Amino acid sequence: MKLDHGVLKSLPKVLLHEHLDGVLRPKTVITLARNARYDRLPTEDPEELARWFHQGANQGSLPKYLEGFAHTIAVMQSEEALERVAYEQAEDLSRDGVVYFETRFAPIFHTREGLSHQQVVSAVLKGLERGQKDFGISSGLLICAMRNMEVSLEMAELAVDFRERGVVGFDLAGEEGGYPPKKHVDAFHYIQRKNFNITIHAGEGFGKESIWQAIQYCGAHRIGHGTRLIDDIAVADGKAVKLGDLAQYVLDKRIPLEICLISNVHTGAARSLSEHPFKIFYQEKFRVTLNTDNRLMSDTTMTKEFEAARDTFGLSLEDFEKMTINAMKSAFLPYDQRCDLIYSVIKPGYAKVRNTQAMK
Numbered sequence: 001m002k003l004d005h006g007v008l009k010s011l012p013k014v015l016l017h018e019h020l021d022g023v024l025r026p027k028t029v030i031t032l033a034r035n036a037r038y039d040r041l042p043t044e045d046p047e048e049l050a051r052w053f054h055q056g057a058n059q060g061s062l063p064k065y066l067e068g069f070a071h072t073i074a075v076m077q078s079e080e081a082l083e084r085v086a087y088e089q090a091e092d093l094s095r096d097g098v099v100y101f102e103t104r105f106a107p108i109f110h111t112r113e114g115l116s117h118q119q120v121v122s123a124v125l126k127g128l129e130r131g132q133k134d135f136g137i138s139s140g141l142l143i144c145a146m147r148n149m150e151v152s153l154e155m156a157e158l159a160v161d162f163r164e165r166g167v168v169g170f171d172l173a174g175e176e177g178g179y180p181p182k183k184h185v186d187a188f189h190y191i192q193r194k195n196f197n198i199t200i201h202a203g204e205g206f207g208k209e210s211i212w213q214a215i216q217y218c219g220a221h222r223i224g225h226g227t228r229l230i231d232d233i234a235v236a237d238g239k240a241v242k243l244g245d246l247a248q249y250v251l252d253k254r255i256p257l258e259i260c261l262i263s264n265v266h267t268g269a270a271r272s273l274s275e276h277p278f279k280i281f282y283q284e285k286f287r288v289t290l291n292t293d294n295r296l297m298s299d300t301t302m303t304k305e306f307e308a309a310r311d312t313f314g315l316s317l318e319d320f321e322k323m324t325i326n327a328m329k330s331a332f333l334p335y336d337q338r339c340d341l342i343y344s345v346i347k348p349g350y351a352k353v354r355n356t357q358a359m360k
């Protein structure tokens with residue numbers, strides 16, 4: 001079966017790892033900057049601005065990749081702006097065939113104009129709710145603490161406070177080198193005591209120790225990226241020959257890896273798509289999911305990530321269906337809602353594409 005762009009776009013998709021401040025439409029960045037009287041954008045031409053973000057991101061370095069966020073964060077300092085960005089995220093993803101997504105951000109960065117953390121989170125949730133109503137796309141919000149800051153416990157409390165209103169979990173983000181997750185162990189223990197959900201960025205810019213700490217010190221239920229888990233796998237001729245203790249644990253416990261192919265090449269976490277350890281993870285039956293990370297900075301979409309996986313690793317329709325179901329199983333939604341999306345939306349969606357293709 002030919003899995004062209006149109007077919008991949010029409011497939012139901014699930015996205016677990018995307019940053020709210022990394023998905024703004026270039027035009028929206030410009031409008032919001034004008035509203036906020038922010039005059040530091042490199043250009044006011046949407047196409048040029050899009051290019052500026054992509055070029056800045058694609059330099060093989062995580063600190064450089066993060067520079068573009070100075071602008072997106074600067075224009076997201078009002079409730080209107082936050083709500084709009086969340087709403088447009090729902091709209092853009094639904095147009096790309098995404099049926100469920102989790103978006104994440106660090107409220108601490110959005111209080112410069114006097115908003116409280118509660119106001120910031122409420123505004124984003126309002127945008128997501130409106131998006132669900134208008135486009136029928138389900139979503140959940142993750143609250144990020146930052147590795148280099150000391151407010152992780154406060155952010156963990158904030159996440160739990162909003163669990164009845166659409167926050168589905170807690171994350172630790174930011175530069176990995178020099179900021180191990182175990183420094184934030186109080187915040188994670190708080191989340192655990194509240195029976196809440198944890199995902200942690202780990203093994204993107206830093207080695208497998210970061211993944212080990214995220215799981216064994218902090219109780220991560222999912223790993224953001226996890227690229228460097230390959231350092232715990234002996235590989236010969238493109239095949240895994242022996243798994244270390246950590247890799248075996250991640251495999252056995254079915255700990256989901258939120259893989260971001262294109263972003264990993266941009267930040268230098270992988271040298272190229274063909275050298276990305278995704279292939280080994282998939283062959284060895286790790287629970288891998290495909291994600292965008294930052295559509296604006298990495299000039300990507302879920303359909304483009306699927307295309308990259310099709311072209312580089314030869315994934316078939318069955319592979320995409322399996323991975324999408326695995327992503328839905330790994331979502332931080334209650335079990336019955338996950339089942340409902342799998343059996344009422346994802347499986348029928350794939351069956352429909354298969355039937356249409358068979359009739360051609």
Ligand SMILES: [Zn+2]
Pocket residue numbers: 017019201224293
């Ligand atoms: Zn990320």
